[in-house]
Structures are given as C-alpha cells and as structure tokens.
Amino acid sequence: MRRLLTITLAIMILLCLTGCATLRFESTLTKDVSMTQTSYSYSRDFYVQRRALWLFWGIVPLSTPEVDEVVGGQISGSERVQNLKITTKYTLLDFLISGLTSGIVTSRKVVIEGEVY
Numbered sequence: 650m651r652r653l654l655t656i657t658l659a660i661m662i663l664l665c666l667t668g669c670a671t672l673r674f675e676s677t678l679t680k681d682v683s684m685t686q687t688s689y690s691y692s693r694d695f696y697v698q699r700r701a702l703w704l705f706w707g708i709v710p711l712s713t714p715e716v717d718e719v720v721g722g723q724i725s726g727s728e729r730v731q732n733l734k735i736t737t738k739y740t741l742l743d744f745l746i747s748g749l750t751s752g753i754v755t756s757r758k759v760v761i762e763g764e765v766y
Contacts, residue, residue, distance in 0.1 A: 660748075682720060682729070682730045682731075682733055682763075684732070684733045684734070685731065685732065686731050686732050686764075687729075687731045688729075688731060688766050690766055692728070692765055692766055693764070693765050694762070694763070694764050694765075695723045695761075695762060695763060695764075695765060696760065696761075696762045697714075697719050697723075697760070697761045697762070698758060698759070698760050699714035699719070699758075699759045699761070700712075700714075700756055700757070700758055700759065701713045701714060701737070701756065701757045701758075701759050702754065702755070702756050703754070703755045703756070704753060704754060704755075705752075705753060706752045706753075706755060707755050713759075714759045714761065716735070716761065719761045720733070720761070720763070723763075723765055724765055728765050728766065729765070729766055730763045730764065730765055730766075731763065731764050731766060732763050732764045733761075733762075733763040734760075734761070734762050734763065735759065735760070735761050736759070736760045736762075737757045737758065737759050737760075738757065738758045738759075738760065739757060739758075740758050742756070742758075743755075743756045743757055743758065
C-alpha cells in the first residue's frame with residue numbers, strides 16, 4: 650500500500666511540472682492585419698490548427714507556429730486580415746504527451762483564425 654501511495658504521489662508531482670512553456674507570437678508582415686473588425690465586408694474566414702512542442706518541461710522550444718507563415722499564406726494581393734485570434738489550448742492529447750513522457754516533451758494546440766477581406 651505504501652509503495653502504491655509513493656508511486657501515485659510521484660506521478661502527481663511529475664504531472665504538475667508540465668506547464669511552464671511560453672509562446673511568443675511576433676509578425677513582420679507588411680500587409681494590414683487587425684485583431685478587431687475594421688470592415689463589414691469580408692470574403693472568407695480561415696481557421697488553422699498547429700501544435701507547439703517543447704522539451705524538458707517547457708525550457709527548450711522545439712517548434713512554435715509562425716504567425717507570418719499562417720496569416721501570410723491566407724492572403725494575397727491587396728487582401729487584408731481582420732478579427733485575428735490566436736488561442737492556445739491544452740487538450741487531452743497534450744496531457745497524455747506530457748504525462749507519458751513525464752514532462753520531457755510538452756505540447757499545446759495553437760489555433761489561429763481570422764477573416765480575410
């Protein structure tokens with residue numbers, strides 16, 4: 650019984666160490682991008698999901714989604730983006746990845762969405 654309690658406590662401590670990663674989103678796009686609505690006419694919406702990965706409890710970033718690539722790939726010519734939203738989510742898959750690797754690999758789902766007009 651004591652061994653089971655020790656193992657359970659160790660697992661709980663390791664799972665608590667899985668959330669110290671930081672996401673930075675920077676952009677150098679020369680196109681007009683707004684996080685609010687600037688026009689009432691738009692041509693289409695976009696919704697892109699990516700996954701950000703870190704090693705060693707969030708200390709070493711492996712991959713983070715680039716806003717320039719995602720947004721820049723959605724617009725062409727004189728198009729612009731409005732209502733840009735960037736959301737990070739900690740899903741069940743992220744929990745399993747972090748838990749099964751004891752936090753050595755940590756991940757987050759990143760959703761980038763907006764309207765092109």
